[in-house]
Structures are given as C-alpha cells and as structure tokens.
Amino acid sequence: MFRLSGRLPHDPSPVVEKVLAALAAAGIEVGRIPGRDRRLDRLVTHDLAKLFMASPEMRRVIARLAALRVPFSEDLLDRAGVSALPDTNKRIVAELVDTLDDGARALPAALASVIRARVEMGDPAWVPDGSADDAYRFAAQYHRERYEAAHAEGKVAKAIREELEEIHHLTEAGDAIALLSRSLQFVEQYDALGKRLSQKAFRERAQEEKLRRDAVRAYERAIEHDDREAYAHHYIAYNLDILGIEPERVEREYIRARELAPGHAWYHGRYIGFLVTRAWMKEARAAWDQALVDLAVAAGSPQSTLYVELHAQVARLLLARSELEFASDVLEDVPDALREQPWWRALDQLRVCLEEDRDERLIFPPRLRLSERWEGPHLADQRNVRTWTPGRVFAQDDEIVTLLVAKGPDTSSTLDLSTDELEEAWNVSPSQLRVGTFVELIEYADDTRAMEIWDRQSSSFTAVPDLPKPFPNHRRYIRRAFA
Known part of the structure; x- marks a missing residue:
C-alpha cells in the first residue's frame, strides 16, 4: 500500500491515508495537496x-x-464489476477496499458513509448511470443469497441477520413491491419504507404519485400491526395531502395522529395547513388554539424548533393565502428572543408588505429589508444626491402616470406626471413604468433629476430575503380538481 510517512506534518487517519493512496494510484501527486485539504470530506x-x-x-x-x-466476500468484488475495469481503475478501487483479518473485504465505514451521502445528494461524480437504486438492489440480492444459504444450513441467527440487511437495502431502494409482498414483523420496517418512498418522490417527480401511493400502502401496513402508530397515521395524511386527493381521509388521519401524539408540532402544523388550504378558516383557528394548548412551552428558554415547525410553517401558508390577520396573530405568538431569526424577520416583512399593498400604501419593494427602507437612496450614489423620494406606479393611462410616493414613514401621497414630463424632466419612457413598478425620484447636487427603476424581481413578494417557500403547494386541491 502507498505510504505517506514523512510527507505530512501530522499522521493522517487510516481512511484518509487510503484515499490518498487511491489518488496516488491514479498518478496524482498527493504531496501537492495542501494539508488543510487532506480531510476525508x-x-x-x-x-x-x-x-x-x-x-x-x-x-x-x-x-x-x-x-x-x-x-x-472477496468474490463480490468481481460481481460488483471490478474485474471489468481498466487496470488503473482496478488499482484505485483496490486501494480503497480494506482486507480484514478473516479475508473478508469492506470499504472503511467513514468512507462508505460519505460516498452514500454524495449519492443521496445526487452528486454527478458519484451517482451511477441510470438508477441510483442499483447499488441497493445489488446489495439486497447479495444478502438474499446469503440468507438462503444460511437458512438451508439451519443457521437461524445468521439467516435473520442476512434477511434484515436485505430488508434494509430493499427499503433504501424503495422497492415497495418486494417489501409489501412480505409480512414484515415490525412497524418500524413499514415506517422506514414509507419514509424512503416519500423521499424518493421529491427527487423523482415523474413517478411522484406512484411513490406516494406506495408510501401510503406501507404506512397502512404499519397500522395493521399497531393502530396507535401516530407516525404512520400522520404520513398517510401527509402523502395524500401533497397529492391533493382524498381530503376527507386526509383530515381523519391528521386528527388521529394529533390525538395519539398531541405533543408533536408537525402533527399540529400540517393539519392546520391542510385546513387553511381547504379554506376552512374557522376550523383552522380552532386547530391553532388547540395546538397552543397541547404544545404549551414550559417556563424557560423558548424551544426554537417548535416555532420553526409550527409557527413558521403556518404563518407562511397564511401569508400565501393572504390571511393577514391570522398570520399576524401567529407571528405575534413568537417570543421576542426568537424574533431575530431570519425566518421570523422574513415572514414579518412579507406580512408588512402585504398589509401595505392591501391598504394601497406600499412604496418600497418587498426585497428591501424593513430596517433599510429609509436609509436610501438605494439606486444612486448618496454622495451626489440632494433629495430622493421612493414610490410605486399606482396607475397609468396614455397621458398620465400616477405615482404613490412618500417623504417619510406614513406620509404617502400621489403624484401625477405627464408622459412629456417623464421623458423631458425625468429621462424615462412611460413604457418602462408598468403599474406596480417601484421607483426612486432622485434630485442630484448638480440640479439634474432622474427616475431610477427597481428591477422587476424586486416587485415580487417572493423576493423577500430568507423567505421560506410554502410547502405543499397551497393550490394543490384546485389544480387536482382541474387536472
């Protein structure tokens, strides 16, 4: 094995040494790799x-x-495809594989874990061509053969270990057909399969509905073993809810999960989100009140995770549905100690912008942080500016563009500018000023004037910095109905 003795200011860990040896087998001058970069990740x-x-x-x-x-076993290397590799690639793989005292082979656990993580992330350097599930199906087949051999020899304990490994790999591959055709003995195995299928659904959009329906089947099997399995009830509801189907069943399953595990924030938050999505606001308010009772925080420091899982999710959906009063109540329930969190600032900023838009007094783009609004001008060099006025195009016709402008907080008024005045005095074409466009009227120290225009993205309410995305899509039931 390639050794690095004397080449490093410190001894590398064995697994790092193996990776460096593999790089050396590929002809890479590992001595040129800086010491700070000689970390496994x-x-x-x-x-x-x-x-x-x-x-x-x-x-x-x-x-x-x-x-x-x-x-x-050593023979698995050939079955995995090592023998078909070019000689250099064989040497690279050989350097990464350990030979144990009993002659068995293995990738170091730390290295295998990092590689699996890269595959899960979809890193193109590590994902095999075709399906990323190939590796798990290969491993499942290997353990199936070992199970059958142990079973034939009457080695019960070994057979059980091999079968559990096979089940693990089939679960990771999301092979619902293979697993649901069996009678697994533990609720956790069905829960694990359902979770895996749900995760695959996020990545494989073309197969999302099938994967989520298979996940529901897995959770149903878990409930057959234990009807009090709150996790399974919740995720039956969640997968159907994402698909926007069977709303009556979704509600029943969410309620059942909440009843079984009232201290779980997700179970409350997703049920409230479902009710808001269905526009059942009276029921959503009641569910919110129930959540506050069930999740009452003991005296002491706030549990930030609870507020992320409940308050942030509910408030984001309410804002997407323009339920501003309800959203304000949710955000106001967040303790002061957590209000510097990016998610809270973003949601509160969106709330403020939506309220101002509703009341026809929004003059700053949603992208601009509330604390920075009056620190302008934002679109010109402050050193050369005498005065500036923020505004928004309020109305427009062939002759007049009406701006909503302000000289200070809570002092908005309208300003009518003719098309001739816009072009001659402000050097801007009326065609640039669609209704809703944000602008700054600038008067420079040299007595010239200009109207600076914010880019279109700044006008979007989704442009608020750090704003979480609503999930699932709050129009999913409508889209499903008209699909």
Missing part, C-alpha cells in the same frame, strides 16, 4: 470525485460496495 468531494466523474463503470462499482454495511 474534501478529498472525496473534490479530488476523488474527479476520478469517478470520468468513469461511469467505476461509479457503479464503488456505489455498490459503499451500499453494503457489513464486510463482504
């Missing part, structure tokens, strides 16, 4: 990734080996 995501990016065959092999959580 850095080496895998950058240096080693370049080698695997260039070889789809090697990606498939290493993904298969990384999927296995236990040592494997």
